[in-house]
Amino acid sequence: MQPEAPRLLALFGGTFDPVHLGHLRVAWEAAEFLDAEVRLMPANVPPHRPQPQASAAQRLAMLRAALRGQDRLLLDDRELRREGPSYTVDTLTDLREEIGATRPVVLLVGADAWSGLPGWHRWQDLFGLAHIGVLTRAGHEPREPAELQRQVAARRTGTVADLADSAAGRVIDIRVSALEISATQVRNELAAGRQPRYLVSDALLAEPSLLSAYAAPGSQRD
Ligand SMILES: Nc1ncnc2c1ncn2[C@@H]1O[C@H](COP(=O)(O)OP(=O)(O)OP(=O)(O)O)[C@@H](O)[C@H]1O
Numbered sequence: 571m572q573p574e575a576p577r578l579l580a581l582f583g584g585t586f587d588p589v590h591l592g593h594l595r596v597a598w599e600a601a602e603f604l605d606a607e608v609r610l611m612p613a614n615v616p617p618h619r620p621q622p623q624a625s626a627a628q629r630l631a632m633l634r635a636a637l638r639g640q641d642r643l644l645l646d647d648r649e650l651r652r653e654g655p656s657y658t659v660d661t662l663t664d665l666r667e668e669i670g671a672t673r674p675v676v677l678l679v680g681a682d683a684w685s686g687l688p689g690w691h692r693w694q695d696l697f698g699l700a701h702i703g704v705l706t707r708a709g710h711e712p713r714e715p716a717e718l719q720r721q722v723a724a725r726r727t728g729t730v731a732d733l734a735d736s737a738a739g740r741v742i743d744i745r746v747s748a749l750e751i752s753a754t755q756v757r758n759e760l761a762a763g764r765q766p767r768y769l770v771s772d773a774l775l776a777e778p779s780l781l782s783a784y785a786a787p788g789s790q791r792d
């Protein structure tokens with residue numbers, strides 16, 4: 571009898587400032603599509619963007635609250651234990667040291683992040699460490715700069731089973747529900763003194779201290 575193939579492990583990195591229903595739903599759909607263990611992984615110091623408004627501890631607390639009550643989506647806090655810019659290539663190298671070279675890993679990125687991949691630190695090395703799953707994102711047309719197209723042409727597959735055949739190196743497009751929600755929108759709602767109801771998990775609204783990093787000074791929310 572063939573030994574059972576190890577389950578796919580998928581990492582969904584982000585700033586999560588704060589985590590919103592767009593993140594949660596697309597991660598859920600990716601977990602179903604890939605039949606993978608999906609881990610949401612907050613960046614400590616996100617590279618290539620302004621630094622988050624909420625601290626790492628606050629972003630982690632919001633993620634914990636949002637993920638409570640289910641076990642399909644998990645939390646991975648490895649980047650919060652590392653100082654300096656949270657480069658994904660370093661994170662995947664660290665993960666490989668922990669789990670070894672053979673288990674298939676899928677790095678999940680939204681379509682907007684994917685377009686910017688050639689700007690990432692040592693981006694070409696990412697393909698040696700993980701597969702990449704590109705999630706559609708409402709409001710962000712798929713765009714692939716020429717250097718990314720060249721790198722990806724021979725790697726793309728439409729078949730999940732291909733991801734189990736190797737530890738890394740394939741690219742798969744994952745069509746998920748179009749939920750045009752962003753953390754920027756949530757921060758703006760809160761800064762204007764409004765509730766981000768139905769944009770974030772109810773668990774975040776139930777505990778007002780969780781969203782306190784975004785409140786307008788002196789604002790009163792109902
Ligand atoms: N609504 C969404 N649909 C699909 N992917 C998403 C969605 N929101 C975020 N993502 C993806 O989740 C990852 C983490 O995103 P991030 O934490 O920066 O959230 P964001 O909403 O884009 O934040 P901000 O508005 O602060 O830029 C990225 O790969 C991003 O493309």
Ligand SMILES: O=C(O)c1ccc[n+]([C@@H]2O[C@H](COP(=O)([O-])O)[C@@H](O)[C@H]2O)c1
Nearest residue numbers: 583584585613617618657658659690691
């Ligand atoms: O490694 C890099 O150079 C790099 C550059 C930009 C983004 N990332 C990662 O991409 C993920 C999504 O980033 P963001 O800024 O959309 O939250 C998050 O895990 C970041 O650490 C990584």
